Amino acid sequence: MVKQEAQREQTASMEDYLEAIANLGEGRKVVRVKQISEMLGVKMPSVTSALKKLSERELVEHERYGHIKLTPEGDKVARDVIRRHKALTRFFAQALGINKETAEEDACKIEHVISSLSMERLVKFVEFIEACPLGSANFPSRYEYYLEHGELPRDCSKRSVRKRK
């Protein structure tokens, strides 16, 4: 309940814009206001005003009618959001068995609010599930072992897999 958190630098909205720009710009592609607006489901003027704010914050380079590009700092922030996004999607999809669609949607929301501590744990959890996928007796203990030692317990190899179904 209590609101006393040590705030993130960026708002959720700003993170969304940075993430979108990073994704659209993959492979040196030119990024357009229109594309951003479609990707985020907002109108173009909203994008323009967001870009203005992000420029002021030196997270984005943008000149009127011109190119849109993340600054190194903006790129750093975007990469971090994307990292959280991917980890959360994997968690919902792989670990919980949620459909990709919903997993993506939830990741989009949660990526802006989750603490870094929980984020790191979730990443480790998914890594554990994926690395030690089937023949893993005694799950929580093994997970604790993994958290503590950073590697899988000896008897967690894929060799001991027994397929079901």
Place this chain on the structure above:
Amino acid sequence: MVKQEAQREQTASMEDYLEAIANLGEGRKVVRVKQISEMLGVKMPSVTSALKKLSERELVEHERYGHIKLTPEGDKVARDVIRRHKALTRFFAQALGINKETAEEDACKIEHVISSLSMERLVKFVEFIEACPLGSANFPSRYEYYLEHGELPRDCSKRSVRKRK
């Protein structure tokens, strides 16, 4: 990324107020504006204006300088938020091993944005972890079994526990 979600009825802020009122009102205790404001870390005028809006939406009964009480509808919403809150806290604390403090903080944020599908899965996941806590070989398969049948597989009983540590 894409914003096309079918919105919740209430805003995150409204849910916070309802949750706070429900928690403060436990056991017929009188709820005060001051308490709500302290619990949520906002000033009293913010509470007053939130109560006004919640009254209009018929989620709260409130008269000037008078009592504050959830309507049946408001109570229903509050219970649901609290249910999500508790499940998330359990997930972070029990399943991921996060400290209670951080688990609470993250639950507070995520309870407002997670889809009901993911929420239900998370609840089941925690139930599974707690019910099938130690001697559980073949974790993901057993989890799938649990999801599919709604009950633990035969060989998941607490009888087969081997304590570690």
Place this chain on the structure above:
DNA sequence: TATAATTGTTAGCCGTGTCTAACAATTATG
């Protein structure tokens, strides 16, 4: 290349949810 289509920007509005300052009601206490 002139004009049409598209894309982008500006201006200004709105709802949400905070805040402070000033005032009002209630409650406690000398």
Place this chain on the structure above:
DNA sequence: CATAATTGTTAGACACGGCTAACAATTATA
């Protein structure tokens, strides 16, 4: 019970992040 302390409300401001309408620049095409 009068007054001080506390609690609650109102009024008005502000930041955020959307939106529409109108206009400007760019790009495509007849």
